Amino acid sequence: MRIALAGISHETNTYCGATTPVSAFYVYRGDKMLDAAGQESDLGGAVDACSRMGCELVPILFASTQPSGTIEFEAYSGFKDEILRGLAAAGPLDACVLLLHGAGVVEGIEDLEGDLAKAVRELVGDIPVTASFDLHGNVTQQMAEQLNGIFVCHHYPHVDMHLRAVEAVAAARSMAASGERASCEVIRLPLLLPTTTTYEGVGERMLQELLELKEKAGPECLDIGWFHGFPYTDVNHVGSYVVASYYGEGTDVRAQAAAFADALWQAREDFRVKSLDGDESVAAARAAKSAPVIIHETSDNCGGGTPGDGTHLLRSMLDAGLGAEACFAFLVDPEVAGQAHRAGVGAEIDVHLGGKTDDLHGPPLARRAYVKALHDGRLVMQAMFRGTPLNIGPMARLVIDDMDVVVASRRSQTFDQEPFLAVGIDVHKYRYVALKSSNHFRAGFQELAGTIVTADTPGLTTHRIERFPRQRTVRRLWPLDPAAAFPEEP
Ligand SMILES: [Zn+2]
Numbered sequence: 001m002r003i004a005l006a007g008i009s010h011e012t013n014t015y016c017g018a019t020t021p022v023s024a025f026y027v028y029r030g031d032k033m034l035d036a037a038g039q040e041s042d043l044g045g046a047v048d049a050c051s052r053m054g055c056e057l058v059p060i061l062f063a064s065t066q067p068s069g070t071i072e073f074e075a076y077s078g079f080k081d082e083i084l085r086g087l088a089a090a091g092p093l094d095a096c097v098l099l100l101h102g103a104g105v106v107e108g109i110e111d112l113e114g115d116l117a118k119a120v121r122e123l124v125g126d127i128p129v130t131a132s133f134d135l136h137g138n139v140t141q142q143m144a145e146q147l148n149g150i151f152v153c154h155h156y157p158h159v160d161m162h163l164r165a166v167e168a169v170a171a172a173r174s175m176a177a178s179g180e181r182a183s184c185e186v187i188r189l190p191l192l193l194p195t196t197t198t199y200e201g202v203g204e205r206m207l208q209e210l211l212e213l214k215e216k217a218g219p220e221c222l223d224i225g226w227f228h229g230f231p232y233t234d235v236n237h238v239g240s241y242v243v244a245s246y247y248g249e250g251t252d253v254r255a256q257a258a259a260f261a262d263a264l265w266q267a268r269e270d271f272r273v274k275s276l277d278g279d280e281s282v283a284a285a286r287a288a289k290s291a292p293v294i295i296h297e298t299s300d301n302c303g304g305g306t307p308g309d310g311t312h313l314l315r316s317m318l319d320a321g322l323g324a325e326a327c328f329a330f331l332v333d334p335e336v337a338g339q340a341h342r343a344g345v346g347a348e349i350d351v352h353l354g355g356k357t358d359d360l361h362g363p364p365l366a367r368r369a370y371v372k373a374l375h376d377g378r379l380v381m382q383a384m385f386r387g388t389p390l391n392i393g394p395m396a397r398l399v400i401d402d403m404d405v406v407v408a409s410r411r412s413q414t415f416d417q418e419p420f421l422a423v424g425i426d427v428h429k430y431r432y433v434a435l436k437s438s439n440h441f442r443a444g445f446q447e448l449a450g451t452i453v454t455a456d457t458p459g460l461t462t463h464r465i466e467r468f469p470r471q472r473t474v475r476r477l478w479p480l481d482p483a484a485a486f487p488e489e490p
């Protein structure tokens with residue numbers, strides 16, 4: 001059985017100042033995609049599933065990059081043409097699996113995934129086409145109508161992307177063998193959710209409810225998934241979504257999906273978050289009884305499209321004099337990292353650290369810093385996406401006012417302890433451990449944390465989602481509009 005594999009995965013934050021050009025993407029073509037075998041990512045999961053299930057994998061193209069601004073049209077259309085040409089040249093195919101995010105926005109195209117799925121469907125005809133997704137997707141019925149199965153990760157942190165890709169391959173294979181074809185339906189809720197972990201609280205409770213409902217959905221159920229949605233995007237279809245993939249009429253499946261959508265709507269108040277600014281979060285960390293205290297700056301999360309060079313939290317920590325009790329990894333500042341590498345270990349340098357991308361994330365910090373250690377920034381992820389290489393560029397461990405502050409050169413959030421370990425920092429030895437991430441860090445820190453404090457300083461991924469202007473959205477959305485209703489008024 002021959003299964004084609006292709007994808008474009010991007011979480012587009014339309015509030016970023018700059019657009020995302022073709023040069024920003026990591027592109028894996030043909031057999032290069034097979035290098036992901038063994039990695040706990042969507043690509044790795046799909047590659048492994050094909051080999052385990054004895055399918056002949058036909059790898060076409062996979063393009064992906066860090067969340068960032070609107071994708072330039074030429075970048076997307078180039079990848080799309082390459083995928084279509086690859087599929088056309090692949091010879092007879094039994095099925096096709098797409099690896100998508102769900103929140104892709106292109107210049108002139110609000111729904112990347114819908115556009116791509118439609119083009120793929122028109123080319124491949126009636127063979128099964130399934131897809132795996134990130135739960136931060138903003139999905140559309142237009143997209144769902146092109147697919148025979150939608151598999152969205154359950155968890156935030158996304159520790160199960162590879163498992164959902166395995167399901168997408170298994171479903172495509174099964175449909176190709178049986179001749180059956182599943183259908184997909186999207187229920188859209190007018191709900192803008194702040195980033196919500198599934199490791200605790202309302203996120204965990206709702207996920208549990210979904211998994212239990214799915215058990216009751218009967219034999220026609222292929223999957224029921226919950227897309228939290230991505231609120232940092234100004235598109236008209238923004239929201240939160242429940243998606244049913246089902247065989248036949250899927251009456252019971254769609255009923256269970258609708259019940260879950262209702263339950264989400266009823267629980268909406270529980271998703272509200274009390275935001276702490278930099279000083280407040282440092283005060284909360286000081287008051288915490290159980291150490292280490294992980295302070296995560298949710299509002300400057302490169303994984304949602306921010307620059308990663310914000311200085312608000314670091315400034316509060318330095319002002320509070322946390323000194324040698326604290327470490328912070330990391331700020332993205334290639335200039336300062338380069339300066340430290342040129343000066344070498346043991347040097348003292350005057351830095352203007354961070355705050356170089358925009359005014360929102362705070363001004364640069366002018367400080368004297370001691371260069372304690374240097375690293376090339378080539379890491380391998382050890383919690384979420386385990387086994388996947390991550391290159392954050394030249395790194396430096398600086399000591400500023402006795403505090404260990406790590407600087408890297410390429411945008412990424414802190415997923416696990418690797419950026420600390422790379423420069424010799426054992427986080428267990430510190431009372432305060434600061435990092436920039438909304439929730440993915442939990443895969444690597446939840447178990448060791450005595451306390452987790454969320455810092456919501458001014459930033460592009462703030463929990464204060466009502467602050468973003470919405471020109472493209474003409475619908476009523478909760479919590480922006482308390483009169484928002486579900487089902488939505490036509
Ligand atoms: Zn996500």
